[in-house]
Amino acid sequence: MIIFGTGSNTVPCGITHALFCAHCSRQNEFDLLLTYNYFHLYYVIRQVGDKHYLLLCRTCGHGWKCDPQKVEPELKRPPIPFTDRNGVLILILTIGGTFFLIGISNFIANWLKTN
Numbered sequence: 001m002i003i004f005g006t007g008s009n010t011v012p013c014g015i016t017h018a019l020f021c022a023h024c025s026r027q028n029e030f031d032l033l034l035t036y037n038y039f040h041l042y043y044v045i046r047q048v049g050d051k052h053y054l055l056l057c058r059t060c061g062h063g064w065k066c067d068p069q070k071v072e073p074e075l076k077r078p079p080i081p082f083t084d085r086n087g088v089l090i091l092i093l094t095i096g097g098t099f100f101l102i103g104i105s106n107f108i109a110n111w112l113k114t115n
């Protein structure tokens with residue numbers, strides 16, 4: 001049985017800005033967050049789909065979406081976890097590793113039969 005589905009996650013980017021909040025009517029700290037959707041296979045292998053950067057007021061939670069092309073150069077490291085970013089790569093390496101191990105074990109078995 002193949003188990004698959006979709007999910008979403010929100011991760012902090014580790015960047016704050018002091019900006020004027022129109023909802024609070026004063027200057028507050030705003031946190032940069034990344035929300036993204038992903039497709040998963042067996043809950044482990046994930047591939048990221050849509051992603052949005054949000055700048056949200058720490059006090060009231062109001063904020064706005066940010067342009068990824070302006071935000072991403074500020075980031076020191078990708079905020080999306082490695083397994084979520086590279087799900088297809090992990091799947092390919094797992095399948096390739098399995099075939100490699102099967103090939104090695106067949107080679108060793110044949111070598112033992114001839115020697």
Ligand SMILES: [Zn+2]
Pocket residue numbers: 021022023024025028057058059060061062
């Ligand atoms: Zn606010």
